[in-house]
Amino acid sequence: MKPLSLTIILSGLAVAALPLVAQDRPKPDAATGEIARSGQREDFRTFEAEDGDLAYFADAARLTQEGGEAVYEAVCAGCHMPEGEGAVGAGMYPALAGNEMLEFPEYPIYVIVHGQKAMPPLGSILSDEQVAEVTNYIRSHFGNDYVEGEDGIAATPEDVAGVRP
Amino acid sequence: MSMSRRSLLQMVGLAAGTTAMYQAMTTLGYAQASNYAGPIKLEGDPQGAKVLILGAGLAGMTAALEMRAAGYEVEIIEYREKAGGRCWTLRGGDSYTELGGATQEVEFAEGNYLNPGPWRIPHHHYAVLDYCKRLGVKLEPFIQKNYNAYLHRSEAFDGKPQRFREIATDYRGQISELLAKATDQGALDEEVTEEDKQKLLDSLVEYGMLDENYRYVKSDHTSEYRGYDKWPGGGLNAAPEPSEPISLDRILQSDLWTWLVEAETTHHQSTMFQPAGGMDMIAQGFEREVGDLITYNAKVLSMIEDENGVTVEYEDLEGGGTQTRTGDYCICTIPFSILGQIDHNLSGDKAAVIDSMYYAGSAKFGLEFKRRFWEQDEHIYGGITYTDLPIALISYPPYDFFSDGPGVLLGGYAWGATAYQFNAMQPDERTKWAVEYGSRIHPQYTEEFSNGVSVVWHKVPWVLGCYGIWQDREADYETAARIDGRIALAGEHISYLPGWQEGAILSALDAVERLHAQVTTSNAGDTQ
Numbered sequence: 090m091k092p093l094s095l096t097i098i099l100s101g102l103a104v105a106a107l108p109l110v111a112q113d114r115p116k117p118d119a120a121t122g123e124i125a126r127s128g129q130r131e132d133f134r135t136f137e138a139e140d141g142d143l144a145y146f147a148d149a150a151r152l153t154q155e156g157g158e159a160v161y162e163a164v165c166a167g168c169h170m171p172e173g174e175g176a177v178g179a180g181m182y183p184a185l186a187g188n189e190m191l192e193f194p195e196y197p198i199y200v201i202v203h204g205q206k207a208m209p210p211l212g213s214i215l216s217d218e219q220v221a222e223v224t225n226y227i228r229s230h231f232g233n234d235y236v237e238g239e240d241g242i243a244a245t246p247e248d249v250a251g252v253r254p
Numbered sequence: 255m256s257m258s259r260r261s262l263l264q265m266v267g268l269a270a271g272t273t274a275m276y277q278a279m280t281t282l283g284y285a286q287a288s289n290y291a292g293p294i295k296l297e298g299d300p301q302g303a304k305v306l307i308l309g310a311g312l313a314g315m316t317a318a319l320e321m322r323a324a325g326y327e328v329e330i331i332e333y334r335e336k337a338g339g340r341c342w343t344l345r346g347g348d349s350y351t352e353l354g355g356a357t358q359e360v361e362f363a364e365g366n367y368l369n370p371g372p373w374r375i376p377h378h379h380y381a382v383l384d385y386c387k388r389l390g391v392k393l394e395p396f397i398q399k400n401y402n403a404y405l406h407r408s409e410a411f412d413g414k415p416q417r418f419r420e421i422a423t424d425y426r427g428q429i430s431e432l433l434a435k436a437t438d439q440g441a442l443d444e445e446v447t448e449e450d451k452q453k454l455l456d457s458l459v460e461y462g463m464l465d466e467n468y469r470y471v472k473s474d475h476t477s478e479y480r481g482y483d484k485w486p487g488g489g490l491n492a493a494p495e496p497s498e499p500i501s502l503d504r505i506l507q508s509d510l511w512t513w514l515v516e517a518e519t520t521h522h523q524s525t526m527f528q529p530a531g532g533m534d535m536i537a538q539g540f541e542r543e544v545g546d547l548i549t550y551n552a553k554v555l556s557m558i559e560d561e562n563g564v565t566v567e568y569e570d571l572e573g574g575g576t577q578t579r580t581g582d583y584c585i586c587t588i589p590f591s592i593l594g595q596i597d598h599n600l601s602g603d604k605a606a607v608i609d610s611m612y613y614a615g616s617a618k619f620g621l622e623f624k625r626r627f628w629e630q631d632e633h634i635y636g637g638i639t640y641t642d643l644p645i646a647l648i649s650y651p652p653y654d655f656f657s658d659g660p661g662v663l664l665g666g667y668a669w670g671a672t673a674y675q676f677n678a679m680q681p682d683e684r685t686k687w688a689v690e691y692g693s694r695i696h697p698q699y700t701e702e703f704s705n706g707v708s709v710v711w712h713k714v715p716w717v718l719g720c721y722g723i724w725q726d727r728e729a730d731y732e733t734a735a736r737i738d739g740r741i742a743l744a745g746e747h748i749s750y751l752p753g754w755q756e757g758a759i760l761s762a763l764d765a766v767e768r769l770h771a772q773v774t775t776s777n778a779g780d781t782q
């Protein structure tokens with residue numbers, strides 16, 4: 090394999106990292122048809138992938154990010170926006186910031202698993218753990234404080250399993 | 255052994271490929287084409303009745319065009335600054351702001367474009383094609399299937415893309431060989447008559463490029479289909495050298511066969527079309543006809559009907575403030591994702607159906623490169639490369655072939671869990687990933703990439719998704735389509751062609767016909 094060009098010309102992108110050079114890895118023999126199982130997806134050519142990046146797109150059918158914040162950023166932020174501020178156009182995505190509907194975990198869990206109006210059901214792409222963690226994340230960030238403290242309630246994976254169809 | 259219809263179809267599919275399978279299915283009463291029956295005729299005088307049309311997508315503009323022609327007073331209220339809705343094209347100089355505020359300035363060279371939504375039209379979408387003809391929209395071929403494009407999986411063939419031609423030919427040849435051997439050895443004697451057995455063998459020899467011993471082998475004959483090691487030429491040293499087929503087990507193990515029938519569904523069979531210059535040429539064609547009826551930059555806030563008419567309130571996004579419009583009737587083509595957030599007094603069962611529909615997400619990338627390396631280096635002219643990478647496919651522009659200037663690829667078209675993750679990224683970040691993945695198929699990406707734009711449909715401010723998903727279409731469809739009072743709902747979502755422009759137009763025509771029948775009947779009643 091000829092060495093890759095190091096010129097990164099992704100205009101408008103703040104990327105100028107060295108590509109991880111793929112030829113260092115042992116490659117199965119293409120001629121024999123041995124199928125590579127060497128994790129090609131980690132052979133980055135145009136930018137250096139960080140740990141968090143590797144959780145992206147790891148499974149075509151589900152999200153594999155772990156922890157409430159990572160799940161929020163990988164899916165919820167696309168509609169509810171990075172600071173939970175929501176968005177308005179001809180239609181709108183509600184703000185989760187300062188949202189009293191999040192006081193009890195049951196409601197967000199139900200909405201996340203089953204969807205509601207323009208919000209798609211996400212139960213099939215998220216595990217019970219992921220739903221519980223992201224529920225607690227939105228209920229304890231963006232000005233919401235419903236998880237910690239005396240009256241705090243934390244959602245559990247069992248709560249999520251209970252509302253699945 | 256008796257054979258069910260299903261297993262018969264499976265056998266036909268295996269033996270003769272999907273085309274034959276579809277023919278068999280049509281004979282068995284499965285397949286059907288668009289129910290467009292030519293331009294609608296609206297007879298009877300609407301006596302100046304006024305119709306408010308909400309949304310200037312293809313559904314809204316179709317309704318407006320036909321109803322004005324039938325004598326209605328028509329007004330269209332549209333959120334955007336231009337017409338077309340999802341029938342949309344991005345070109346150099348355009349600017350697009352998605353929900354969340356990120357703005358992309360499109361830098362494509364003159365003549366290049368991305369169709370972020372609709373990009374291809376099947377030859378049996380009679381309504382779309384007929385309106386294109388009536389509106390003077392020039393169509394050119396869209397190339398779905400290209401034997402010289404690639405099939406690619408990260409873990410197959412050491413990540414090296416394979417030509418569609420080789421996988422498709424070798425797979426066909428070798429399953430034919432298997433079936434021919436089984437037939438010849440009598441394994442199918444209970445399924446096929448003696449007479450058909452010989453016909454089947456003859457057909458497999460033909461179809462599968464088999465030799466006299468029913469083998470699919472390296473030869474001039476098979477290379478004529480799968481390609482040569484050295485292609486035939488002229489002059490000295492011009493004789494071709496045949497190529498070695500890829501073995502069946504390698505093809506099976508590679509899973510590359512999963513894409514072999516992508517171009518075989520009725521929605522993807524040739525001939526497919528695209529408007530020359532970009533999909534929104536259709537929108538522009540309609541806009542030339544009904545643009546004078548449209549109020550732009552008007553966000554509908556409410557839609558209330560009573561026994562006298564329909565009242566619509568909208569926010570004037572340019573001048574500010576709220577405006578009110580009234581009409582005798584209303585055709586609402588606002589996607590259910592948004593209609594569910596608008597104040598209305600439709601019946602409870604209708605409201606429930608509207609609220610039950612969410613919209614699929616999807617991400618599409620337009621990447622511009624300094625030269626058309628896919629043509630110059632790889633001889634790929636239009637068509638689609640499929641991959642298991644998150645970009646799912648790369649489609650090559652079926653226009654301006656051989657031009658020296660920069661070219662724009664559809665650098666990815668993602669759905670499902672992948673689309674959600676692209677949706678949550680900012681535009682630069684999305685482009686960065688699309689370029690990374692594409693470079694694993696075309697290493698030229700790293701040298702040749704110039705600029706890119708992407709549209710993630712859950713962030714499109716005026717639809718909140720790609721197309722409507724029914725929870726239970728069979729149970730709910732009638733409720734959504736039925737006209738209760740003075741309001742008819744129409745659009746892509748009220749069709750059995752979800753995610754196709756044909757569905758939007760047919761839905762509008764059907765709503766117009768039924769509403770018109772209602773209007774002329776009740777007018778007749780008034781005058782008696």
Ligand SMILES: Cc1cc2nc3c(=O)[nH]c(=O)nc-3n(C[C@H](O)[C@H](O)[C@H](O)COP(=O)(O)OP(=O)(O)OC[C@H]3O[C@@H](n4cnc5c(N)ncnc54)[C@H](O)[C@@H]3O)c2cc1C
Binds near residue numbers: 331371588589716
């Ligand atoms: C990614 C993608 C790929 C597709 N591929 C194809 C394809 O290859 N071929 C094909 O034929 N079809 C394809 N489609 C489907 C096609 O785009 C749609 O079926 C069709 O354009 C829908 O037309 P419509 O009039 O029903 O809705 P729209 O075009 O969405 O029109 C609705 C209009 O309502 C307006 N509106 C919304 N809210 C308000 C409000 N509150 N106030 C006022 N106005 C409002 C919107 O701005 C819009 O103009 C694709 C769609 C997508 C998203």
